[in-house]
Amino acid sequence: MRWILLIGVLAAVSLAAFATPFGGSGPDLQISIRQADEADLAVIYEWRKPRREIVLDGVAGGYRERRWEIETPGFELRRFVGSDRIVRTDGKKFSRVELTARPDLVRIEKEYQPVARYGAGGALVFTGHFWPMTAPKEEGGGRVNASFDFTPAEGGHVVAFGANEAALADWRSPMAHPAFVYLGPLDPVETDHVMALIDPDAPGWIVDEFNALVPESFDKLAALFGFTPETKPNLFLAAPLGRDESRLSYAGDALPAQFQITLEGAAWKEKSDKARGIFTNATIHEAVHLWQAAARPGTEEAPEWIHEGAADAIAAEVMVALGEWDSDAYAANERAARTECARELDTGSLNGAKARGDFRALYACGHVIALAVSRADGKTTADFWRDFIERAGDDGYSEDMFYDLVADRTGDRDFADALEDFARTPLAEPSRAIDGLFASAQSLARERGR
Ligand SMILES: [Zn+2]
Structure with a gap:
C-alpha cells in the first residue's frame, strides 16, 4: 500500500469549503465521469467560477499525455514536474472542459491505476487522478472542493464503499480521501464484514x-x-x-x-x-x-517502512493464528525478510530506499525492525500498533514517534537509537547490523525475564 496524497487532504477539503466565494457550501467544481465504453471514460469538469487552469497530480510515465484526449476544442494538456495542467491555448479563463480518459496499456508501477478494465464491461476508477488540486502539491496545494457524478454504462452499477446504485450524483467520499469507484455490470457481494x-x-x-x-x-x-x-x-x-x-x-x-x-x-x-x-x-x-488506517502519517516524511513492515509482520502473526503457518514456516518467513533486507541495503540506507526505487526494502527491512521490536518488548507487532494508533491520535504519526514508543515499551532508549541509526545510515555490512539488532533485542528480552 502507498499513502499517496494522503497528507493534507482532509484539511484542504474543509478549508476549501469555507473559501467558497458565494457563501454557500456547494462545491467549486463538479466532476462528471460517465462510462463510455468499458474502461473508457467521458469526463466533464464544470467550475463554479471561471479559471485559467486545472492542476492535476502527476502520474508516472506521462499517462495523461498518452491516454487522455481533450474533446473541447482550443485546450491542451501540459506536463510539469510533479503535475499536469489543462489550459486553453489562448490563455483565457474557462468554466467547462470535456475529455476522454482511457486505461493505460500496461499497469503503471507503484501507482494507483487512474482507470482500469475490471472484468467484462467494468471499470475501476481511482478518483485521486481525476480530482484536481488547488495548486501543485509541492506548493502546498490540497484537493479542490469538488463533488463527483458517476454514470455507468446502460444497466450497470456504481459501487463505492456502502453504495451500490444505478448512478451517483454529487458524491463525495465518506473518507474525505481519494477512493476507488467501480462502474459496470457486476453486482457486489455484501457480507457482515465487507x-x-x-x-x-x-x-x-x-x-x-x-x-x-x-x-x-x-x-x-x-x-x-x-x-x-x-x-x-x-x-x-x-x-x-x-x-x-x-x-x-x-x-x-x-x-x-x-x-x-x-x-x-x-x-x-x-x-x-x-x-x-x-x-x-x-x-x-x-x-x-x-x-x-486508524493511524495516519502526520507528515509526508513518515517513512513507508513503518506501516509496510508492520503489515508483513502482523500478516505473519495472523498466518500463525489461523493455523496456516507452523513455527517452521514462520521462522522461514523471518529468515527471508532478514536476507532480503540485507541485500536491499547493500546500495544505501533504508530511509533512502524509496528514492532509489528499492521498494522491497520498505517491506523486508520494515519487517525486520518490527520483528526486532517485538522480540525486545515481548509483545506482538499488532500489540505495538494498538499503542501506536492511540499515540498517533488525530495528528498522525511520525518516524520520531515510532522510536519514542519503542523506547517507552522496551525501557531502553539505546535500543530505539540503534533502530534509528539502522534506518537512517548507509550500512557497511547490513547483515551484521541486522544480527546486531536481534542480539540487542534478545538481551532486552533476557533482562525482562529476570
Ligand atoms: Zn502494503
Whole structure:
C-alpha cells in the first residue's frame, strides 16, 4: 500500500469549503465521469467560477499525455514536474472542459491505476487522478472542493464503499480521501464484514479462498487490534490473468476502507500450495492496512517502512493464528525478510530506499525492525500498533514517534537509537547490523525475564 496524497487532504477539503466565494457550501467544481465504453471514460469538469487552469497530480510515465484526449476544442494538456495542467491555448479563463480518459496499456508501477478494465464491461476508477488540486502539491496545494457524478454504462452499477446504485450524483467520499469507484455490470457481494466486487473471470478456487479468508482473518484482526473499522470496507478482486503460464503476480493497493487486488499470470488458474500461500499472505497484508488506517502519517516524511513492515509482520502473526503457518514456516518467513533486507541495503540506507526505487526494502527491512521490536518488548507487532494508533491520535504519526514508543515499551532508549541509526545510515555490512539488532533485542528480552 502507498499513502499517496494522503497528507493534507482532509484539511484542504474543509478549508476549501469555507473559501467558497458565494457563501454557500456547494462545491467549486463538479466532476462528471460517465462510462463510455468499458474502461473508457467521458469526463466533464464544470467550475463554479471561471479559471485559467486545472492542476492535476502527476502520474508516472506521462499517462495523461498518452491516454487522455481533450474533446473541447482550443485546450491542451501540459506536463510539469510533479503535475499536469489543462489550459486553453489562448490563455483565457474557462468554466467547462470535456475529455476522454482511457486505461493505460500496461499497469503503471507503484501507482494507483487512474482507470482500469475490471472484468467484462467494468471499470475501476481511482478518483485521486481525476480530482484536481488547488495548486501543485509541492506548493502546498490540497484537493479542490469538488463533488463527483458517476454514470455507468446502460444497466450497470456504481459501487463505492456502502453504495451500490444505478448512478451517483454529487458524491463525495465518506473518507474525505481519494477512493476507488467501480462502474459496470457486476453486482457486489455484501457480507457482515465487507462489500466485495469479484471479477467473474477469477478462478473458482480463488473466490472460495477469498470468501473463507475474509471472515476468518477479519475476526482475527479485530481481536488483535481491539476494534473493528468504522466504515465497512470495499474489496475489489480483479483477475486479468493473461496467457503466461509461468506468471503468478499479485498486486495490492490499499486506501482508507478499501483495497483492491489484481492477479495476473495463468499460473493462478490451478490451485497450488505456492499460489494459495501467496494469495493468503498477501491478502492478509492488505487487510492489515484497513486497521492500520486508524493511524495516519502526520507528515509526508513518515517513512513507508513503518506501516509496510508492520503489515508483513502482523500478516505473519495472523498466518500463525489461523493455523496456516507452523513455527517452521514462520521462522522461514523471518529468515527471508532478514536476507532480503540485507541485500536491499547493500546500495544505501533504508530511509533512502524509496528514492532509489528499492521498494522491497520498505517491506523486508520494515519487517525486520518490527520483528526486532517485538522480540525486545515481548509483545506482538499488532500489540505495538494498538499503542501506536492511540499515540498517533488525530495528528498522525511520525518516524520520531515510532522510536519514542519503542523506547517507552522496551525501557531502553539505546535500543530505539540503534533502530534509528539502522534506518537512517548507509550500512557497511547490513547483515551484521541486522544480527546486531536481534542480539540487542534478545538481551532486552533476557533482562525482562529476570
Ligand atoms: Zn502494503
